[in-house]
Amino acid sequence: MSATASATASATPSRIWTRVDYEKDGKQNGWLQLPHSVTRSAYGNIAIPISVIRNGSGPTAFLMAGNHGDEYEGQIALCRLVRELDPGEISGRIIALPAANLPAAMAGTRVSPIDQGNLNRAFPGDPDGSPTFAIAHYIDTILYPMADIHHDLHAGGSSLQYLPFASMRQGKDADLNRRALAALKAFGAPIGLVWAYSPDPRLSSVAAVNRGLVGLGGEFGGGGSVSSTGIRIIGRGLRNLLAHAGILDTAEAAGDFAGPSRLMEVKSRDYYVYAPEPGLFEPAVELGDNVRRGDLCGEVHFVDNPARPPERCHFDGDGMVICKRHYGRVERGDCVVHLATDYAG
Numbered sequence: 001m002s003a004t005a006s007a008t009a010s011a012t013p014s015r016i017w018t019r020v021d022y023e024k025d026g027k028q029n030g031w032l033q034l035p036h037s038v039t040r041s042a043y044g045n046i047a048i049p050i051s052v053i054r055n056g057s058g059p060t061a062f063l064m065a066g067n068h069g070d071e072y073e074g075q076i077a078l079c080r081l082v083r084e085l086d087p088g089e090i091s092g093r094i095i096a097l098p099a100a101n102l103p104a105a106m107a108g109t110r111v112s113p114i115d116q117g118n119l120n121r122a123f124p125g126d127p128d129g130s131p132t133f134a135i136a137h138y139i140d141t142i143l144y145p146m147a148d149i150h151h152d153l154h155a156g157g158s159s160l161q162y163l164p165f166a167s168m169r170q171g172k173d174a175d176l177n178r179r180a181l182a183a184l185k186a187f188g189a190p191i192g193l194v195w196a197y198s199p200d201p202r203l204s205s206v207a208a209v210n211r212g213l214v215g216l217g218g219e220f221g222g223g224g225s226v227s228s229t230g231i232r233i234i235g236r237g238l239r240n241l242l243a244h245a246g247i248l249d250t251a252e253a254a255g256d257f258a259g260p261s262r263l264m265e266v267k268s269r270d271y272y273v274y275a276p277e278p279g280l281f282e283p284a285v286e287l288g289d290n291v292r293r294g295d296l297c298g299e300v301h302f303v304d305n306p307a308r309p310p311e312r313c314h315f316d317g318d319g320m321v322i323c324k325r326h327y328g329r330v331e332r333g334d335c336v337v338h339l340a341t342d343y344a345g
Helices: 003-011 073-084 102-107 131-146 174-187 204-210 228-245
Strands: 026-035 045-055 060-064 092-097 149-152 160-162 165-169 191-195 214-219 262-266 272-274 279-283 296-301 311-314 319-325 335-342
Touching: 026 131, 045 102, 060 073, 060 131, 060 228, 073 092, 073 228, 092 131, 131 204, 149 204, 149 228, 165 174, 165 204, 174 191, 174 214, 174 228, 204 214, 214 228, 272 311, 279 319, 279 335, 296 335
Parallel strands: 060 092, 060 149, 149 214, 165 191, 191 262
Antiparallel strands: 026 045, 045 092, 160 319, 165 214, 262 335, 272 335, 279 296, 296 311, 319 335
């Protein structure tokens, strides 16, 4: 989408509607209704669950999961938080969207089965686009402007495994970066990761930074399973974050999960290793390993031609293995490992 088209889309009102009143005190559990006319339902809507907990004036935290449907820890943790929190416990407002791309969440897939849309590659969205782009547009133009602080909860999904971490994404505003780093430390995950390198401008976290939000993210599991550790990290971290924002009493903060966060960063494309050929990938490293530039990352094997020697891939820099591919089969260009290094500030 061109810059002109993007600006036009951002100025166009969303087609999504809701009976939830964002200004009403109390706890509301409702739906965002995205008009979606299909053969089985001429005047149908995709009903995306949303919860609003409000108590008087104060900051707004917008908490989101299910950006990718096969990343489960955030979805579970947000549902639990919505059930547990009472409006009387807070000052301000919490907006929770636990299954942001609902069609993907219900299918347990990274992308929507309706339009094959990847919500985390759809921002700033399009109100007249397919469902995924319409959802991104509502988040970007309606929910982000309401919020002071944002957390988009992710995991590695079906194809990747991660060491659990919370994260922030650096932008051009030094003061916003400073406040985001303070929020990241307050969250209290074992690892706090700074994305100094942004591979794609269509990410939710980039859109949040562009809206001036203190925006956090994170990867809390992977491999298409549910990590109970990841859920516990999120549960503690969100209470810490809400206390840091002044929404929850500081006495309700849960504290660090396992001591102060180890601050790390991803600084460039050289932190990533990609499969050089299609085949079966045999990793030479495990999560948490420390590697040096030139070390062997793994080998791609060719079971359709056993006599062919495997194709090796190597690291382009030093660092710790924070992510590796879960699936054995790869295509050329699949990310198989990426690194992180200690944060230099």
